Amino acid sequence: MQMLSRAWRHTLVRHATLAVLGLLVAVVVLMSVDDFRNRQLTELAYMALAAGGLTLLTGINGQISLGHGAFMAIGAYTTALLLQDPETALPLPLVLLASLLVALVVGVLVGVAAARLHGPYLAGATLTLAIAVPGIARYFSTTLGGEQGLRVTSPEPPAWFLDALFFLTGTEPSNSQYYAILGWTLLVVVFFLLANLIRGRVGRRWAAVRDDEVAAELAGINLARARVSAFTVSAAVAGLAGALMAIQIRLAAPTAFELTLSLTLLTAIVLGGLGTLSGAIIGSVVLVYTARIATDVGTAQGLDSIAAAELAPLVYGTVMILVILLAPAGLVGSLLRWRAARAARGADRRTTPPAARPTDPHHPDGPADQQRRPVATTKGDQP
């Protein structure tokens, strides 16, 4: 038991166990629900993936990006171009890798510029990106399909995959299940890698740069390098998410990557709590499902489809306002904060006996307490 708890403290053991368990649960769930649910869960996977990348950038490294949808677009269009002709199409893993790499390269370029910008200026620059990229897709209508976008010939599941799942579950997975399992596998693997980064030296540097630039620099951290690397990783993950999105919706079109997508991602990480990967998942769940549920409820209440669809932004907004009012650190962030505060109270109780606390100079209440003491007592203390 003790050995288990010691092993658990090791980052790799902890993250790998969570990843394997997560993957098992995901496969079981995905294999037991219908195609409709699988498509929803795929959407959840790519949204959570992109939100995880953004969490690292905004939550851990403190750089805001209003343009992460643009990196998703870059990944989606790369995938669409590579899968256009079924005859010459590359194998899927290579397509995904290529989408990731293209987004990564663009991420380096944008990151180098972003490293020099702060706060509202960075927000402005990334906003431009969110607006420009769909515009570029519209402009180059011959190669990128213009307003209609590019059709994506989504690949069929490979034979080994069908065999493996048939062996494991006794049923043949549908295409939707294939994409869903692909999406969740990518989500788990990428989050495993991101969690390692965040918990390790790299993430500590990112967070140090976020909290205090001068002090981070004094510790020997190259600010520009830390910022650019965070931006790059984040963009690459978004590119991968975009590739998955293109495969799922079988289309890469400008309308799918408008500013709303970027803002949705940002909303997701704020809802979940900045700076935690679990927050990114929970935020994405809230976003993907509140919209669906609101629309369903609206339709059930006899609203026509347009009015029902308009309920979603209303519920979105309400949830957002409630979270900011009631849990400003986000859903997961507030939970962690509550736990830290409880641990701190516990530590205080252990280090300072209750009787010693009022006069303890280390205790924040100490001096105030002394001031409240009557003057006579203070004089009496003097010999």
Next chain:
Amino acid sequence: MPASDQVAHATPDPTSATPSATATPALELRDVTVRFGGVTALSAAGLRVAEHTVHGVIGPNGAGKTTLFNVACGFLRPDEGQVVRRGETLARLRPHRLASYGMSRTLQGLGLFDRLSVLDNVMVGADRHGRSGFLGTMLALPGATRDEDRLRERAMEALERLRIAEHARRYPPSLPYALRKRVALARALVAEPTLLLLDEPASGLSSEEMDELAALIGGLSGEMAVMLVEHHMDLVMKVCDRITVLDFGKVIADGSPAEVQQDPAVVAAYLGDDVADLDADTGPATDPATPTEA
């Protein structure tokens, strides 16, 4: 004690640590001049911080202490003059390179990372001893994990040395100021610098805490050279082997605490018009006008 101990890496006797004029100093400022617009903050100021000594920089408010400090650590480029570290001129020193020169500094505003635990704060300070790279960290390779364990061990040692190990898992904003200050000091020490620059380390501390700090700084000279800018006279007199006194951007005195205390220029600069000011600051024990242990 043989004189050669002053340059050797053995613990020198603080009383015999008067630096010889010929040894290469840990840090030397040569004729440094800094102007802000029309104001000359430092004019041809020079000082030598010898290895394994505690060197204090004092002076009345506005004397140029902070400017000198910022020049020493590369935050400010002087208009004239040079900063020389162990014989090497530091031109265009960028702050993140400071650590690689074996220099560490504390910030007056502490500059702790509020959303990192105390342990992580100190681990950032130890970062220059880390070897694991991006891929190793991402894949949690065994080498990176061991590297991480080593950094954590170093950080815990630094925390234990400053007796704040029990707060390792807490976050700086939840700690009282004096403890936060120790975290900042632990973060500077864990880098194992050979030159530590302390910016007003005693500000905001109670007198017992200041005694503790004095004992700590005194013990550091065995491992490194220390330069501190401070206006708490009793701390400076207690811990420094050598003191440079600034007034109006010029060095008006340089010597051992006893020499400086009796220097007429220093007495004039400090006592000038306002004797009460110094009394309030230092108490009668270290009043330069009345030699200590009289």
